[in-house]
Amino acid sequence: MAILETKNLCYSADGREIIKDINWSVDAGEIVTITGPSGSGKTTFVRLLADLLTPTSGEVIFEGKNVADLDPIEYRRKVSYAVQQPTLFGNTVKDNLEFPYQIRNKPFNKDHALKALQTVDLGDGDLDRTVDNLSGGERQRVALIRNIMFVPEVLILDEVTTGLDEKTKASVHKMINYINQRDHTTIIMITHDQDEIDHATELVTIVDGRLVKGDKDA
Amino acid sequence: MPNLIVSNQALALTGLLVLIALFVGWKEKLGIDKSIIIATIRCVVQLFVVGYVLRFVFRINNLFLTIALILIILFNAAYNAKGRSNGMEHALPISIIALGSSTLVVIAVLVFAGAIKFIPSQVVPITGMVASNSMVALGLCYRSMNSMFKDRRQQIIEKLALGADVKTSCSDIVRDSIKTGMQPTIDTAMTVGLVSLPGMMAGLIFAGVDPVKAIKYQIMVTFMLLGITAVSSIIACYMGYHSFYNKNDQLKNMN
Numbered sequence: 217m218a219i220l221e222t223k224n225l226c227y228s229a230d231g232r233e234i235i236k237d238i239n240w241s242v243d244a245g246e247i248v249t250i251t252g253p254s255g256s257g258k259t260t261f262v263r264l265l266a267d268l269l270t271p272t273s274g275e276v277i278f279e280g281k282n283v284a285d286l287d288p289i290e291y292r293r294k295v296s297y298a299v300q301q302p303t304l305f306g307n308t309v310k311d312n313l314e315f316p317y318q319i320r321n322k323p324f325n326k327d328h329a330l331k332a333l334q335t336v337d338l339g340d341g342d343l344d345r346t347v348d349n350l351s352g353g354e355r356q357r358v359a360l361i362r363n364i365m366f367v368p369e370v371l372i373l374d375e376v377t378t379g380l381d382e383k384t385k386a387s388v389h390k391m392i393n394y395i396n397q398r399d400h401t402t403i404i405m406i407t408h409d410q411d412e413i414d415h416a417t418e419l420v421t422i423v424d425g426r427l428v429k430g431d432k433d434a
Numbered sequence: 435m436p437n438l439i440v441s442n443q444a445l446a447l448t449g450l451l452v453l454i455a456l457f458v459g460w461k462e463k464l465g466i467d468k469s470i471i472i473a474t475i476r477c478v479v480q481l482f483v484v485g486y487v488l489r490f491v492f493r494i495n496n497l498f499l500t501i502a503l504i505l506i507i508l509f510n511a512a513y514n515a516k517g518r519s520n521g522m523e524h525a526l527p528i529s530i531i532a533l534g535s536s537t538l539v540v541i542a543v544l545v546f547a548g549a550i551k552f553i554p555s556q557v558v559p560i561t562g563m564v565a566s567n568s569m570v571a572l573g574l575c576y577r578s579m580n581s582m583f584k585d586r587r588q589q590i591i592e593k594l595a596l597g598a599d600v601k602t603s604c605s606d607i608v609r610d611s612i613k614t615g616m617q618p619t620i621d622t623a624m625t626v627g628l629v630s631l632p633g634m635m636a637g638l639i640f641a642g643v644d645p646v647k648a649i650k651y652q653i654m655v656t657f658m659l660l661g662i663t664a665v666s667s668i669i670a671c672y673m674g675y676h677s678f679y680n681k682n683d684q685l686k687n688m689n
Contacts, residue, residue: 229687266595270682288683293597303589319598362596 219244219402220265220295220370225274227260234260236425237274247396247403249416257425258406262372265404266297296368300375302359304347309358312347316365332361335394337387353384360388364395370402371395377409492555500554504561508533511565518573520580523677528670533568536665540564540658549654563655564662567619571663575615575670582607583678590685600679608671615667619659626656
């Protein structure tokens, strides 16, 4: 059964049609890779999925319900969205990992945070590091952990591996596969990385706001 | 108090100082000649009108007339604050509520504390002081919120994407904007007496009041202004941040 789908999804801004009538679905536990030329509407599409934009027309449907009818905060905790070049909050890594607890009014679970750091090859000593001293790859990984402190049902990754070295990229892939296999989290991943495109189990391409399916060899 | 009367001749002579400003503007090609002339004419006309209106209101000493004058001052201040909001939605009603409630609080405290009486000659000048400081604070709050919502757009989107509510997603912006709105009043309070002898204190000293008594009024005014800028900044920022989101708890597009 589809966990997330779109029906006749359209989005326009400043008089320009960015997303044009996209009908698409993903089953629970799948890993979908989205690619396409720059400016084709990939980020807009996933932001519509993440309920950070409202469709001009059409619907985003989560577990059979129109997202427009769901509580946006609860929905975004289930369908979590991570961006390329994220901003980190506060002063330390801990401040960032605490944030998901703060917004849920729950006490910070340090053991869980340390385990989460390990999933992306960061260590116990990194928890108290100041964010200004983190490398680009470390920042990206810390930001990603924020999204999985409470494991979402769907994790949307918007070019999170762009600009990362091979080792860091491998850490991110390890984490993605880990939560996909352990928690059955559905992964939707935008990428331009040829290696990731080649290894995609399900690949879709967005061109000029329209979705083209199964063109792995195109 | 004969030394308090400025003769028309003396007033005209001090007007020559404006010529110095005009000369500097012309010599340095600052392009502000027109603004100086308009500002000078407006200042003279507005103050003469206000002088006659106040004299009338003070003589009549009517409760409704006093309240009407207070409302006019508040509306003008709110309208000017709205002008500094850079098109922020609902800026006028927010400004009216922020200015109105903070003025109400301050006047109530001062009257109940016995510091002033609810008579036009005391309430109207205090309202003017309160409203002008509040107006500046609101303008700073709006400007600060506008620029921070632009600069920190991605951070807000990330917080929303993690499941934060609207208030949490911009709590640091609201906090920083309140601080920005209050900062000039805090800075003034820090240097009062050292750098400037503020209007009220200077006025009382001019009128022959013992400086030690005059400072008590100035302390009261300083407390009052700290209170008013805090209350109005908090109200404006906490009501204002909603304007940056739509009904689906999403950040609006900004130009």
